[in-house]
Amino acid sequence: MAFFPKPAAGSWTENWPELGTGPVNYEDSIDPEQWKLEQQAIFRKTWLQMGRVELIPKKGRYITRELPSVGPGTSIIIVNDGEQIRAFYNLCRHRGNKLVWNDYPGEEVSGSCRQFVCKYHAWRYDLKGDLTFIQQEQEFFDVDKADYPLKPVRCEVWEGFIFVNFDDDAVSLEEYLGEFAEGLKGYPFHEMTEHYSYRSEIKANWKLFIDAFVEFYHAPILHMKQAEKEEAEKLAKFGFEALHYDIKGDHSMISSWGGMSPPKDLKMVKPIERILHSGLFGPWDRPDIKGILPDELPPAINPGRHSTWGQDSFEFFPNFTLLFWAPGWYLTYNYWPTGVDSHIFEADLYFVPPKNLRERLSQELAAVTFKEYAFQDANTLEATQSQIGTRAVLDFPLCDQEVLLRHLHHTAHNYVDRYKEAKANGNGSTNGNHAAPSEKAAEKDAANV
Incomplete structure (x- = not known):
């Protein structure tokens, strides 16, 4: 099992030719009938994350x-x-x-x-x-x-x-989660029981929020006001590009620099962050537990073994994000659609329980800072939903940093297509969990050749 970068093929996107490089059609985010099909083909057929065992410990x-x-x-x-x-x-x-x-x-x-x-x-x-x-x-x-x-x-x-x-015929959870989950085993989740949570209704399609979290192309622009002036100007000039992308079947991941603690230049962060040793990337002081140092991390985390690594975000289809930060804490996101143009967004932050007041305040600062960034993303999503809903333009070009957006919409379409085909053939099972979309696409291409 390999978690290291594939040989470059000129771009990240070209490593997965079944995704294509042309504009992506976003009608799947505004069509009510497509949403109804997604409900049956995806959310009734895949494994859905409900929370941690610590919620019901006894x-x-x-x-x-x-x-x-x-x-x-x-x-x-x-x-x-x-x-x-x-x-x-x-x-x-x-x-x-x-x-x-x-x-x-x-x-x-x-x-x-x-x-x-x-x-x-x-x-x-x-x-x-x-x-x-x-x-x-x-x-x-x-x-x-x-x-x-x-x-x-x-x-x-x-x-x-x-x-x-909700599908009695689905494969086991471990088989469904696949190689990424296998490569994450051993991370000390059980040590991180200090829990903060946010829940909000977003007036946008569920896939649009996932889109926002699987690319950093937007970061220097949308979040510029959250950075100190010098840092914001540097990001705006040079942009932000992730360290690594990977796709395994239905699931994907993005690995990025940043998030290291403490920052190399304390002048680049806000005074409250210098006082509490914390910020968006979490508390700077690593907790004293095993399993979070660079040489202790499971193989799926920081797959490129970059010295400047700061965070990894794993997207387990359809709606579960698992995000690891280098200082030793993690986040989860869930996106629960309530309609074609609305969903409930849940965010949960997990830390090692604080040992003193300073540690607690550093965790609270991280939680509050995260919420500000999430609000910025959510506000933009609702503006996006309102405009694609006009149908004036539905095909949008995506850059190489947006390869995981292509994969998300491609995967969702594959589930719906298989469901429609199964119904047309009188078969109640879509076999949605039994073969990865990329594998099916490859088989189809081979058959066409």
Whole structure:
């Protein structure tokens, strides 16, 4: 398994000829019918990241997740039954009432319990989903409780991340995540339990926000005001180019310089950052744990082994971003579509728990600084959505630094195309998780030749 750069072919994009180099059509970000197809072909067929095991660390701990991206009203329960993490549809088998909720049925909740009890008629289920009690059972007609457990949802865990999949025929989580996930094993995720989170509704297609995070072409312009004057002028003059790109099947990654700690020139950062030893790239002082020094990192991180490496961003299709920073912390992003032109953006920041006030403030500064950058990106996305929605122009040229944008839209189209083909052939399974888009494209090209 190799995680080092491929031989140059004149550009990054030319390493993946199936993606092409021409303009990319963005109708997939404004067409309501395409969004409905994506919902069925992608979000009901792939592994979706729900959060960390630390959310439900003990027996009886549970969370609920509302997932309109999978289908209207879709809600699930994720629970620690004392032996494993399980997931179920959040509905009672009696008359379909929502099983777990508090004051407002549409809100996500968390808590601890010994069993789940329906608010409507008090049917009870244990933590494994088995029906254990029916109110006035004698009033029913030969009902067998064993026939009415909670309906399960496939649930698997990778490196402490909980995933679910609504397709019973999908490959295993580990096989789906593939080589990147294999190359990330061993990173000390379990040490980074100090957690900050943001959640916001964005008036833009889900793919547009991923587009913004898989290229740094925009950084010197959009984020110029966040840098000190001298640093901003330097970035504007020379631009910003990443160190490494890679694509493996449905998934991709981008590796970049920057993010090192402390900065070489303290005059280039703001006074508050000098005081707290922190900023956008996170706390400057590395935590005292194993697994984060350059020679300890798993092979998938900093694959080019660059001395100036600062961060890696892994895009696990369809909507999970895992971003590592050189100073020893990480971020996750999730993009949950609610319509063709809207989605919920979730960002979670994870640090090693602080040992003193200074460390805590340095983490809080990193979290606040991140939020400012995210707002800048989100604001631009809504402007983009409004203009491509006019359909005045739909084909847009992409540069070599935007190769992962090509891959994202290419992959999404492949899932939809396979789904439509399967439906036309009367086959309920798209085999979406069984072959990488790039492999299928290569097979198709070979057949055409």
